[in-house]
Amino acid sequence: MQGYPNSTLHEEKGIPRSLLSNLLILIAGTGLVILSLRLLHDRLTSVISRDAVINGTLIDINAPLEGSVTELSVKTGDAIPKEKTVITLQNERVSKLPVQEIKSRIAQQQGELERAQSQLERQLSLLHILLDDQKNQSQLENLEAQESVAQVEAELKSAQSRYQIAQVSYKRSSFLAEAGALAQVQLDTAKRELEESKNSVSNLEARLKAVRSNQRAIGLGLNLSRSRSNFDPRIRLQEVQLQIADQRKAIATLTENIKNAQAELIQAKRDMEQKEKIVVTVPTSGVLWHLSVQQGQFVQQGTRLGQLLDCNRRWVDVFIDEQAVRSIHPGTPATIKLYGFQSQVLQGRVSMIRSGIGRLTAGEDVAVPITPNMPRQSQVRVELDTATPKGSPNHLCFVGYTGRVTFDVN
Numbered sequence: 001m002q003g004y005p006n007s008t009l010h011e012e013k014g015i016p017r018s019l020l021s022n023l024l025i026l027i028a029g030t031g032l033v034i035l036s037l038r039l040l041h042d043r044l045t046s047v048i049s050r051d052a053v054i055n056g057t058l059i060d061i062n063a064p065l066e067g068s069v070t071e072l073s074v075k076t077g078d079a080i081p082k083e084k085t086v087i088t089l090q091n092e093r094v095s096k097l098p099v100q101e102i103k104s105r106i107a108q109q110q111g112e113l114e115r116a117q118s119q120l121e122r123q124l125s126l127l128h129i130l131l132d133d134q135k136n137q138s139q140l141e142n143l144e145a146q147e148s149v150a151q152v153e154a155e156l157k158s159a160q161s162r163y164q165i166a167q168v169s170y171k172r173s174s175f176l177a178e179a180g181a182l183a184q185v186q187l188d189t190a191k192r193e194l195e196e197s198k199n200s201v202s203n204l205e206a207r208l209k210a211v212r213s214n215q216r217a218i219g220l221g222l223n224l225s226r227s228r229s230n231f232d233p234r235i236r237l238q239e240v241q242l243q244i245a246d247q248r249k250a251i252a253t254l255t256e257n258i259k260n261a262q263a264e265l266i267q268a269k270r271d272m273e274q275k276e277k278i279v280v281t282v283p284t285s286g287v288l289w290h291l292s293v294q295q296g297q298f299v300q301q302g303t304r305l306g307q308l309l310d311c312n313r314r315w316v317d318v319f320i321d322e323q324a325v326r327s328i329h330p331g332t333p334a335t336i337k338l339y340g341f342q343s344q345v346l347q348g349r350v351s352m353i354r355s356g357i358g359r360l361t362a363g364e365d366v367a368v369p370i371t372p373n374m375p376r377q378s379q380v381r382v383e384l385d386t387a388t389p390k391g392s393p394n395h396l397c398f399v400g401y402t403g404r405v406t407f408d409v410n
Helices: 003-045 097-179 184-219 233-276 322-327 393-398
Strands: 046-062 067-072 085-090 277-281 286-291 304-321 333-338 345-355 377-384 402-408
Touching: 046 333, 046 393, 085 304, 097 184, 097 233, 233 277, 286 393, 304 322, 304 345, 304 393, 304 402, 322 345, 322 377, 333 377
Parallel strands: none
Antiparallel strands: 046 304, 046 402, 067 085, 085 277, 286 304, 304 377, 333 345, 333 402, 345 377
16 A cells, blocks of 8 residues: 555656656757758858968068168057158268258359349449430430531521622622723622622532431431441440340349259258158058067168058968869858957958969979879968958957858858
């Protein structure tokens, strides 16, 4: 009677234990099926490579000129924008001779300009004097011409009076001679005086005509009585005016030369300052990979000062079985999971596929025997997308970190 309850209790407890075991077995089986399907799906839709290392493009930062390092404004791991100054060099050996030569040339040209301006001032003063002389000369010539005309007119008027008197005297003498009251000699004398008076009138009329023509010529700035020569103020005036024009051209040329030399001097000073204080910048943005110099160190031109990591040009080189290459082609998407950062996933695409690694020497016409057990692998390069995460600058854009690459071959 006592065993019966125990047996019944054991059977009652065994029923739930059997259901739990079945449930656990069902769950485990379902999980295995799902895992198998997952692995099968991954096997059919992706290719998984061995471990790979993130690589990137390093840009050398070289010294453009020689000098001593006076300032280091960055350190390894710093993010650097494009055109940022990273190092400053000081060079005290820069020659100042080009600047001194330009200054000497400017001083010489300024001296020539001052002399030319002084010469121009003297010529302008002489021009004013010549203008006054020309004015006075014209006034004197006009006055002289007027006086000459007036004198000749007066002489002509007197001669005409004498001629009229001679005519009257000749007529009277002729009448008296015909009447026999006057000797022939006296008649001849009266006739000679008449002819002389007539000739005098004719000469004075011609002379009056000449002096009037000379007066008109003087009014026009001409002279009929003599040829022009250097003593004439008007000729000298023309010469001085030509000299002034030439002098002004020379001054304009010297002024332009000085202006150009001053611009050249500014550029020479700027070049000298740039050679004395050399600012080293980076051509693109990135992260400073490392520095090769220290404060106060003297470097020669072309010396490598450090290297910049271009985070926009990163890639991964992986090796996969050659048979898997048929599922991969340039442009195939790839996912890189970093071991050091389980939550960090990088994206990229296949850019190059190279086979025959270790089995082929390209370009040589020599048969290379293949070991039967030698693994047949191909190199696949994956270029990382520029938008893929770069991490903090101290992570150096994950260059050097290892990860697993999975190719999406859907």
